[in-house]
Amino acid sequence: MVKAIVGANWGDEGKGKITDLLAEKSDVVVRFQGGANAGHTIICDYGKFALHQLPSGVFYSHVTNIIGNGVALDAAKFAQELRHLEEGGVPAPKVIVDLRCQLLMSYHVLLDTCEEARLGGKAFGSTKSGIAPFYSDKYAKIGIQVADLWHEDRLRAQVEHICELKNVLLEHLYHQPPLEPEKLMEELRGYRTILEPYVGDGVTFVHQALKEGKQVLLEGQLGSMKDPNLGIYPMTTSSHTLAGFGTVGGGVPPTAIEDVFTVTKAYSSAVGAGAFVSELFGDEAEELRRRGGDAGEYGATTGRPRRVGWFDAVATRYGCMVQGTTQAVLTAVDCLGYLDEIKVCTGYEIDGKVTRDFPVPALLDRAKPVYETLPGWKCDIRGVTDFDALPQAAKDYVAFLEKEIEVPITIVSTGPKRHEICYR
Template identity: 40%
Template sequence: MTGTSVIIGAQYGDEGKGKITDVLAADADVVARFQGGNNAGHTVVVGNTEHSLHLVPSGILREDVTAVLGNGTVIDPVALVEEIEGLQADDALSGELVVADNAHVVFPHHRELDAAHEEGEDAIGTTKRGIGPTYASKMSRFNARIGDLVRSGPDGGTMERALRGLERRCKAEGVEAPSRDEIREWFDSWRDTLAPHIDNASARLLDAAEGDQTLVLEGAQGSLLDIDHGTYPFVTSSSTTAGGAATGTGLPPTAIDEVVGIAKAYVSRVGDGPFPTELDDEVADHLVEVGNEYGTTTGRRRRVGWLDLVSLRWTARVNGFTSLALTNVDVLEGLDEVKVCTAYELDGERRTRPPPSASQLAEAQPVLEAIEGTFADAGEADAFRELPPGAQNLVERVEEAIDVPVDIVSNGPHRRDTIDRT
């Protein structure tokens, strides 16, 4: 792998992006997150240790890799300090960590506003981490960038302007705002730890790209949760598709050489929203328990269903996938039958692309196709030819459906459980 690669979730998140990013980071100089916050949850297994990363890029677990939190991310500074300290305790903070000077800050007010919204009748099932309210403050132009906040200090104009806006928002929403003394204590709890990591991340990334270094840009959540292209309003608050990699890092689109989509061999979703292939039976229980389908961030049981080739074909087109990594193939071991969705029945018509609205998608009925062959011992294979017939047929069916090569097959949680087909 050379040049700049973008890693994109092709479904509703939790596709295994953390593991694939970690695998690709073995050849990378820089790994950068370009959107989202600590609402993400990426699990990477190194040796016998499982690392749950929420904000720090997965590449941090590789030596000599610079990990960057780009300007498109939103930073909960207390959560970031906790994550850094956890990695240090595990002796796993291998590379340099850079936080974009112009990344926006998640204030305590944002978490309170998020939690209050999720208790109301318009709840959509967020992680309550304050991510949506932070992006709203950013777009309303009264939030604070982390570099400005550190330089200005707890009594400076940057803090004052942000607090005025946040206190107005809390009052309007009927939410009690933290006191100024509490905010000072909050600021003091993270400033000295994070200040050395804050830098002009866009300049660092541009220098790396122009210096022929290898970059991996790591997305969070999934394409079907994109603020514009996802199942609105049941989406996240940032651009999770490949276009967000440019705006969220400061790299030009022409710097991107490949876009790698990540999809599970089935589908999972956390929170509310339409899910045409959702299952609620013994197969669902199998996928949840064998696949450990519980949220890394929330601990909630994920909703699960058959692989949806209709939506996968759509996200491949929207992102311009140059290749796909198919993960969790081993989880299908033990099922009597494995199916995929090839079309939707909606309003008396058979459709091969998703409808534009979430309300329409909620009415869609999946047209299912069985995959021939067994998946027994899928987790034991070290090469594609060693995969059982069902797994090989699934990979080939995916390639046929989306017209994108499946270059990577992941058949287990460890780095070694990765089949490279290139």
């Protein structure tokens, strides 16, 4: 059986904790897309860890963790994370890097950085992790598969082809020194050394696990709004953030996915540029940002202050719909205990008309939020594990959101720690 865990919104929904929770009862955890541009923060018995490349099952000795073919693999960061786990006292995890996975290279980071600088005020708010150039190369068929590392002639031919193309851009558009094939070959030999103990056929492994009746968990990065097809294009990421892509990037059959857990926060947050209809500003935003999450609303990868706002039911209902959600998970409810009143965006006004349907990106900049106001509960609920023990106003808030997003909210998180959870 396959379960998927994905985000309903812009990412930063608290998926790391929920993935960690579900990984406890899984045999295989597969990271199926994205790169080191977004992280999952996990607080477990070993301490607090920010994962960017490794799947969130690495804290369990019974779990095999797979970095799937859809991932942008930064080998240096992969090695750094493994070291970080070791230094934190975590036993060496079981990891398979799929041979079909492709390598994020130093020139991807360079090109990403140069392009954001060139765009200036029109930049996408990239983390400059090389993600867009990586996926551009993958689909232009000038990427480098992990398997290529053990086929030097094939590798060298691809590297020379890459240099020929990239050096035109670097010289004439970005005014940077050209790439040197031999230096890239050295970089790749270093990656071969790092990855050699971990590479394997992730696709065959997953299919065999399913034949044996094992539990497989697909772990997604970011959320629905960041998908390049169904999100807020072009202010998206460059990989597909939807559970459906797990059938490609994770190598599982579509018929095997039985449960899609979609995570959303009790308020909204986002990193990066682009439309954000329910956004708050000034002191109101700063107060929510300061109280949000475990250490405030600052990006796990960049440390950037996240943009914050009221819960957006229009975006979340759409986000759950395109994910194929079977169960929604509501996180960070405990962060709202200081508020007298809590607003929820239940509609968008566009050109004088109110809609409950999430619009295409071309209309989104004209959308104004339509709010309903609910009473706050004005007390600390952090760590409560019995839903019935919550204040009535908090239970009513969850019920209201559930009605608005039109999928059952089965898990409510009341704090950052692993078992600060209420089941409904």
